[in-house]
Amino acid sequence: MTVKLYSFGKFSDVVDPSPFCFKLDSFLRLAKIDYETMEFSLSSFGKAPKGKIPFIEDDGKFIADxxxxIEYLSEKYKVNLNKDLSEKENGISHSFCRMLDENTYWVALYGRWFEPDNFEIVKYFFFNKIPKLIRPIAIAKAKKNAIARINGQGIGLHSKDEIYKIGMQDMQALSDLLGSDDYFFNKETPSLLDITAHSYIACIILKEFNSPLKDYVLKLENLIKFNDRMNKYLYS
Ligand SMILES: N[C@@H](CCC(=O)N[C@@H](CS)C(=O)NCC(=O)O)C(=O)O
Structure with a gap:
């Protein structure tokens, strides 16, 4: 049975501009699960069980987040990407994945929606299929939602410098944890933290977007080499 993946789809030279979708795509590849990516349109949000993307359809069931x-598919297909991790490594992996998804993500999102040049690209990518007549209304509504979410989460209440510093600290911590290893925890093959970290690094350094966070990450040589290694492992 083929899993249907509802994501945003290819952007620039990455499989998806959303780290959540990117990570899930990497998981499906690593786990060798048969899947197809459904074409994105704004109406995909209407089908999303929790109003967010990605989600999957599997055996008639819609599953979000x-x-x-990943938990659902790991159980169903008896896959454990963290099988070689010790309890301690598992704990660290969990904390770093949460840091990226629940903290770093918001800094990246801020950069996309609040840097005017980046926002022009966001507008084009997400809204170019919407009829021209209603496009400005759809964009204004989406921006209002983004501001509400960014402020609601709390990151948007900080100054621009503070926001980027928060993201830089996360990426520095990631770089420190990786050190000179090929993969996190010096394993032979990627684990969950590898695919999660890869999705964030790749999305932050996308050539179309610019931000102080991107400039910072580009200087973290081990993360850039890791990004290349993961691209080769999964996407070439
Ligand atoms: N916790 C969710 C987060 C997904 C998420 O925030 N997706 C964003 C796109 S990157 C979204 O759908 N945002 C639309 C909204 O919040 O209205 C996951 O891991 O899948």
């Missing part, structure tokens, strides 16, 4: 989907 990248991490819950």
């Amino acid at each position: 990248s991490n819950l989907i």
Whole structure:
């Protein structure tokens, strides 16, 4: 049975501009699960069980949230990407994945929606299929929602410098944890933290977007080499 993956789809030279969708795509590849990516349109949000993307359809069931989907599929297909991790490594992996999904993500989102040049690209990618007449209304509504979410989460209440510093600290911690290893925890093959970290690094350094966070990450040589290694492992 083929899993249907509802994501945003290819953007620039990455499989998806959303780290949640990117991570899930990497998981499906690594786990060798048969899947097809459904074409994105704004109406995909209408089908989304929790109003967010990604989600999957499997055996007639719709399941939302990248991490819950990974848990569901890992159980169903008896896959454990963290099988070689010790309890301590598992604990560290869990904390870093949460840091990326629940903290770093918001800094990246801020960069996409609040840097005017980046926002022009966001507008084009997400809204170019919407009829021209109603496009400005759809964009204004989406921006209002993004501001509400960013402020509601709390990150948007900080100054621009503070926001980027928060993201830089996360990426520095990731770089420190990886050190000179090929994969996190010096394993032979990627684990959950590898695919999660890869999705964030790749999305932050996308050539179309610019931000102080991107500039910072580009200087973290081990993360850039890791990004290349993961691209080769999964996407070439
Ligand atoms: N916890 C969710 C987060 C998914 C998420 O925030 N997706 C964003 C796109 S990157 C979204 O759908 N945002 C639309 C909204 O919040 O209205 C996951 O891991 O899948």
